[in-house]
Amino acid sequence: MKNYGNYDIIYTIVMSIPVGKVATYGQLADLAGLPGRARQVGYAMRVLPDESTVPWYRVVNSKGEISRRQGSSSESELEQRRLLESEGVRFNEQNKLSLREYQWKP
DNA sequence: GCAGTGACTAGTA
């Protein structure tokens, strides 16, 4: 089995995001001691197994939008939005959320 | 080993 690098640090930080809050890929990279490596955070989320308890859906991009996987249907995107809305996060008419309002500030 | 890819981002136009 592959190691996929050591993403445990990233997963640990993601699991500490409070309910109803979000974090950006770049923010998580900084917190994990990997400044400028937001793409690695994205990869860490991509390889998460479905049965994982890591709240991947609380991770959004720097514009407050939900980032799309390659070739994804709109369903996974809607699922993420639905999970966030179930925690009280509200999206505007442009399918964006307010980082000023919801971004986690550790 | 090398080139292409990408749940990213800050900058520029």
Add this chain to the structure above:
DNA sequence: ATACTAGCCACTG
């Protein structure tokens, strides 16, 4: 508001 760029670097074939 959109579009393109450079920088980023683990992973893949």
